[in-house]
Amino acid sequence: MRTLPLASALALALFLPSSPAVRAQGAAQGAPPTATQxxxxxxxxxxxxxxxxxxxxVRAGRPDWAGNLLPRPLADGATYRLRPNPQAGCRFDIRLVLADGREAVKRDQEICTQREIALDASTVVAAGSAARPPSPETPPSPQAIPRPGVRAATGTGFLVAGERVLTNRHVVDGCDRVLVRGPDGRNHAAVPPARTDANLDLALLAVPGLTGPVLSFRQDPPLRRGEGVVAFGYPLTGLLSSDAKLTRGEINGLAGLRDNQDQIQISAPVQPGNSGGPLLDMQGNVVGVVVSKLNAQAVAGRTGDIAQNINFAVRGERAAAFLRAAGVTPAAARSNGADRSAADVGEIAERATMFIRCER
Incomplete structure (x- = not known):
């Protein structure tokens, strides 16, 4: 993190009690869903x-499919309604096992805003091919093992495409080796050189073997002051716990220090190690990349007053343009729906946010 001076049965528990068999029958007969439904x-x-x-x-990423939720077979063209427990989150993997033994599967479905998940012939795979046994641990390559006793700095990044991680340039600047640790705890070695932009302070890392869900960049509407945001990352490694941290705040200003139009000002608390992490709106879409905080000591020495909680992020649209220039088409989404809880936004961020270790 840069400090800127002033001058610079478990499956069933996921669902609430309901009468799905009756609802499935009504939908099969063509009855439209009511507002209450x-x-x-x-x-x-x-x-x-x-x-x-x-x-x-089941919740997205779970290693097994848990139990069957159907009380009786579901006919072709029929609909079955599920009521998720509010604590179950918004991302689910869905599977139908068909009469001939084949399986229809859709993964990582957003059920908080997407009210209908249709599984058609294009989702059908061979019997057993969608089974989800726990993945065996693959020993990391020597290139991905942290070296003890070397000088190291840390930061945060997030997955924007397969094997591509976005972070700050200052997080990886001058590194002899960069390791990226995914949410599963496994390390991957980034392959130099990184694509960088010194003015934006952004870097795009190539990380072979690192795949998973990517975060979507907010397409519209335009940002407004006062909107809630969530910062997600790995601050103060070695002092705090090793898991990711979530902080909440607001967009305070639509420009950065000294009217920097490439940045926005935020009140979400950030610390060293948050650099390069995603800043998300309350629908889970990226609106910025955390980059810096104001140096309160320098401000106090010059003004006699202690500046409080003044932090900055690279604007999301600038970061998306950087990715396109680097040959990556970022995922995009509109933030037109209802706000989610900070916990739900954190779940979205967690699956794509990476811990970065820079060894010098």
Whole structure:
């Protein structure tokens, strides 16, 4: 983090009690969902061309499919309604096991805003190919093992495409080696050189073997002062716990220090180690890349007053333009729906946010 001087059964527990069999029958007969039903959860639609014998719905990334949620087979064209427990989060993996044994699967579905998940013939795979046994641990390569006793600095980054991680340039500047640790705890070695922009203080790392969900950049509407934001990253490594940290705040200003139009000012608390982490709006879309905080001691020495909680992030649209110039097309989304809880936004960020270790 740069400090800127003034001058610079578990499956069933995921769902609330309901009467899904009745609702499934009504939907199969073509009855449209009412407003009350829409508020109760989301619908899984069988459009595979044959009857489904099993329905599984588990939180995204879970290593098994848990239990069957269907009380009876689900006909082709029929709909089954589920009411997730509010504590279950917004991202689910969905599977139908069909009469011929094949499986229809959709993963990482956003069920808080997407009220209908349709599984059609394009989602069907061979029997057993969607099974989810826990992945065996693969020993890291020697290039991905942290070296003890070397001088190291840390920061944060996030996945913007397969094997591509966005962070700050100052996080990786002058490093002999850069290690990227994913949410699963495994380290990957970045391959130099990184694509960088000194003016924006951004860097795009190539990290072979690192894949997973990517974060979407907010496309519209334009940012406004006072909007809630969440910063997610790995501050003060070695002092705080090793897990990621979430802080909440607001957009205070639409420009950075001395009217820097490439940045926004935020009140979400950030510390050394947060650099390069995502700044998300309350729908889980990226609106910035955390970059710096004001040096309160320098300000106090010059003005006699202690500046409080003045932090900055690179604007999301500037970061997205940097990615496109580097040959990466970032995912984009509109933030037009209802705000989520900070916990839900944190779950979205956690799957794509990486710990970065710079060894010198």
């Amino acid at each position: 829409a508020e109760e959860g989301f619908r899984v639609v069988n459009r595979t061309g044959q009857e489904a014998r099993t329905l599984n719905a």
